[in-house]
Amino acid sequence: MKFSNVRLLVKDYRKCFNFYTEQLGLEAAWDVGECYASFKVADGIEGLALFTSDYMAPAVGNADKTQPVGYREKSMISFEVDNVDETYQVLSAKGIKFINKPTDMPGWGMRVVHLYDPEENLIELYSPLNQSEL
Numbered sequence: 001m002k003f004s005n006v007r008l009l010v011k012d013y014r015k016c017f018n019f020y021t022e023q024l025g026l027e028a029a030w031d032v033g034e035c036y037a038s039f040k041v042a043d044g045i046e047g048l049a050l051f052t053s054d055y056m057a058p059a060v061g062n063a064d065k066t067q068p069v070g071y072r073e074k075s076m077i078s079f080e081v082d083n084v085d086e087t088y089q090v091l092s093a094k095g096i097k098f099i100n101k102p103t104d105m106p107g108w109g110m111r112v113v114h115l116y117d118p119e120e121n122l123i124e125l126y127s128p129l130n131q132s133e134l
Contacts, residue, residue, distance in 0.1 A: 073122040
């Protein structure tokens with residue numbers, strides 16, 4: 001088996017596409033109409049994709065079901081950044097609202113901050129802590 005990507009099944013494709021490109025600054029490798037996009041996430045490698053959920057639902061027998069609401073997060077996208085605090089400031093200036101402020105998590109070995117995309121997919125931005133900070 002070979003890893004391909006993490007694919008988020010979204011209702012508002014264009015809003016999510018714009019969030020990942022314009023606000024988070026990811027480079028799109030593909031943008032197919034209003035249904036599929038993939039993004040370069042590390043050294044030009046694709047690893048994150050968006051797909052319109054209404055197109056996937058019939059393929060898995062869920063055409064009559066709605067997406068769940070009011071549940072705990074079931075997935076998270078994690079991006080390593082050079083400096084969590086600087087990234088937090090840059091993205092805050094672009095209007096991104098964060099769930100928390102940058103926080104050291106010594107037990108995890110990283111400094112983290114969290115946000116949601118337009119469809120409440122959880123995103124973590126992190127930087128590894130130096131050994132002296134653990």
